[in-house]
Structures are given as C-alpha cells and as structure tokens.
Amino acid sequence: MNGPSHHPDDDLLLAYAAGGPGGVKALLVATHLAFCPDCRRRVAAFEAECGAWLETLPPSDGTDDGLTALLARLDDQPRSPAPPVPASRRRTVPLHNPTIPEPLRSRLGGPVEGFAWTPVSEGVDLSVWSQADGGSSVCLLRMAAGHPVPPHHHTAGEMLLVLKGGFRDEYGHFVRGDVASYVGDSDHHAVADTDGECLCLFLLDGPIEFLDAPATPPA
C-alpha cells in the first residue's frame, strides 16, 4: 500500500511515541498516522525502543546522556523495514466520512461543510472551529481549486496535514495525508491544485499575520 510522501520528522514521531507532545500537535500526528502505514510502523518501533530503554534506565544523574544515546541510535535506523503493526494497533478510516479520519473526525464534531468559515482572501477560508493547547492551535484551511494562500508572515512554526486535494509550494507537492512543516520566520507560497478543493488541518505555534487580508484568523 502506498502512503503519504511527506511525514512528520523523526523527533516529533519519537516524542509522540514517548507520550508527548500532547494536545493539538498529537492530534495532527495521530491523524497523519491514520493515512500512513510507514509512520505507524515507525512509531511502533520507537515505542518498542522507548520501552526497552526505560527498562534499562539507571537512576537519573541529572544529565540527558541516555536520551541523547537513544536518539543517536534511532537516527541510524533506516525508514524501513520496521516491525509489522499488531492488529490491535491498526486504525481504520471510517467509510461514511472518508475525507476526515479519526481521531480528528470526532474532535470536529460534524461535517466540515456545515462549519462557519472566515475568508482570508478570494477562495481561501479558515474555519471558525479551532482548538488550542500548549502554545499551539489548530484550525482548518480551505483553498478553492487553483487559488493561492495570500502572503503571510509566520511568527513561529507552522504544520499542515492535507485532508483533501493538494497544493504546491517551494518545498514540494503535498497531497492527502502529507505533512508539511515550516519553521518560524520562513516564507512559502502555497497554491491549491487545479483539480479540486484543498482542505488542510493547519497548526500554528504562534500568531500568523496575513498581509492585506480582509479578516484576521485565530491566533
């Protein structure tokens, strides 16, 4: 089975496997896992590594040498092969709403078509639905076919998970299931694919400023 081409980085997958981060970043990672067999295997491998490491952990001496060693060992792992995922850990994408997999679907509480949307430019809207946790917030970003996201400035990191359709920017072509990550003070110019609407889960680590926009999105 082919999965997404763009994934969360290993530091984030390892943190997820170790039980953190929680909140909205974990929601984005968990929803990506619903699309991505490769990252499910990777998280399972990290969880096994973390469990084995914790069992051998000596009493803390106040340094993070053990964690540094674990990270170095995990960095040496190839992306595949990885252990198969046990049946009990497999996730199912519900058939009656194929666009939005769990766990995001339950958090949304209803079809996105019924949401209120705030326009940021012609053909581009942000959902009024949003959730915040631990300094990050998520909302939904909707781009009509072929429309660009207007110029904006990131004051902090930004991540996207494509839920429907696709877009291109300076960093590549991102389609359903793909994750895109951008560091603070970076710039990119996203344009939705021309063959249909693009819907993304949009995670911000700080306020975002749309330039010359008619409305201000949630911080």
Ligand SMILES: [Zn+2]
């Ligand atoms: Zn992945």
